[in-house]
Amino acid sequence: GAVVSQHPSWVICKSGTSVKIECRSLDFQATTMFWYRQFPKQSLMLMATSNEGSKATYEQGVEKDKFLINHASLTLSTLTVTSAHPEDSSFYICSAYPVAGGTEAFFGQGTRLTVV
């Protein structure tokens, strides 16, 4: 079946540094990918919609200058957390809809970010 892979699976960084998380669709193309954030024991909250070749659309309350999204190709979207702070520590999950359609989005395995 279709696979969405995130890298890294987990990362620890120091406060003030930036971290890049990749989301790749391994065997299908995706013009649209989504980034979610999940705090411990909470639900998935949509952060932004990543559109290939154009600017991302951010949900209300999500700082676009802090969470930089780049969707440079039909198989890759990246989320960069800039000037990370401990409160940014969370589980970040992406999902992607195949261009071909006909299915629901596939989710990546998630990236655990810990800012110390």
Added chain:
Amino acid sequence: GQQLNQSPQSMFIQEGEDVSMNCTSSSIFNTWLWYKQDPGEGPVLLIALYKAGELTSNGRLTAQFGITRKDSFLNISASIPSDVGIYFCAARATGRRALTFGSGTRLQVQP
């Protein structure tokens, strides 16, 4: 904004028992989905519902799309230890591709 109220928050049951959980909303949706998430993993789709009133099964799982389009339930019959995990409902509104997720139901199964 759109919110999904999912209940119960958690359940602790004996192996073999049936389980039921549901989601409600004040908003209308055109798609209801049920996912299972294991610790440290992304959610995995269990059942997708696209029509009001639709009842769909996937093995021991059965889900229904409410007639009002504002609710859905998931039943798990004859639970087994591997059913342990967090179950999320999710819904999609007309014109949107992104999903709104419920708060989750944490299921524990005692062997």
